Amino acid sequence: MSDGRELMARLGPSTVKFDTGRGGAPDLTNQDIAAALGMVPAGLGRELLEALWWPDSGMRRSQQLRQAVIALVAPEYVRQQQALNVARTEFGIAKACMGWAGGPVTDAQRIEHRKAEVRLEATRALCWPNNTMEQLGVLAKAIVEEMSTCGCCRACQGLRIQAAKDGTGIVECEACGGAGVEARSGRERAAAIGADHSAYRRYWQPVYEWMLEHMRAAESIAARDFNRMVSRAA
Numbered sequence: 570m571s572d573g574r575e576l577m578a579r580l581g582p583s584t585v586k587f588d589t590g591r592g593g594a595p596d597l598t599n600q601d602i603a604a605a606l607g608m609v610p611a612g613l614g615r616e617l618l619e620a621l622w623w624p625d626s627g628m629r630r631s632q633q634l635r636q637a638v639i640a641l642v643a644p645e646y647v648r649q650q651q652a653l654n655v656a657r658t659e660f661g662i663a664k665a666c667m668g669w670a671g672g673p674v675t676d677a678q679r680i681e682h683r684k685a686e687v688r689l690e691a692t693r694a695l696c697w698p699n700n701t702m703e704q705l706g707v708l709a710k711a712i713v714e715e716m717s718t719c720g721c722c723r724a725c726q727g728l729r730i731q732a733a734k735d736g737t738g739i740v741e742c743e744a745c746g747g748a749g750v751e752a753r754s755g756r757e758r759a760a761a762i763g764a765d766h767s768a769y770r771r772y773w774q775p776v777y778e779w780m781l782e783h784m785r786a787a788e789s790i791a792a793r794d795f796n797r798m799v800s801r802a803a
């Protein structure tokens with residue numbers, strides 16, 4: 570990746586000047602780079618930027634990264650649990666209404682009961698595992714590791730696009746799904762979170778992919794901000 574992230578990766582204790590490779594532009598010192606980083610809005614993106622590209626700082630800031638990951642995942646987990654509670658309550662009501670107080674069970678009640686059951690199943694199917702929050706540290710660690718080790722997609726060279734097979738133009742790269750980076754296999758992800766492959770596919774894949782997508786997006790916005798600050802400093 571030929572961007573400011575590489576400058577960050579070279580941040581160290583010295584005050585060596587780095588050539589920005591733009592011939593004639595003033596070189597950047599560590600202080601310039603650290604100052605540019607300081608101007609990137611605080612939050613998940615900046616924490617990931619540091620964890621991935623400036624590991625020394627990332628290690629000192631693991632608590633901030635943890636807080637940012639919790640702030641990302643907890644609201645969605647709570648929203649799912651609330652939706653599940655509502656669906657469960659509605660199913661309970663529909664069940665109670667069948668033959669209420671010893672009366673006859675009507676067709677309308679049966680239909681309502683069936684509908685509530687379908688809604689409950691559909692809501693449950695979209696929920697992440699109950700122990701998602703307990704496993705958050707393991708998930709986050711595996712995802713940061715995937716983000717730090719996976720290189721550019723070989724099919725599109727990180728461009729995220731490919732020529733359409735029917736020659737009608739350009740479509741999203743099939744190999745990486747438009748992410749521009751190589752993806753780990755389900756087996757590799759399962760091993761990274763200490764689950765077997767079938768448990769990963771059945772329970773963990775949706776939350777893993779959701780977190781990866783949101784964390785990548787946050788890091789790439791922070792990297793864009795950082796690049797802007799670096800070019801201003803140069």
Ligand SMILES: [Zn+2]
Binds near residue numbers: 723725726727747
């Ligand atoms: Zn690709």
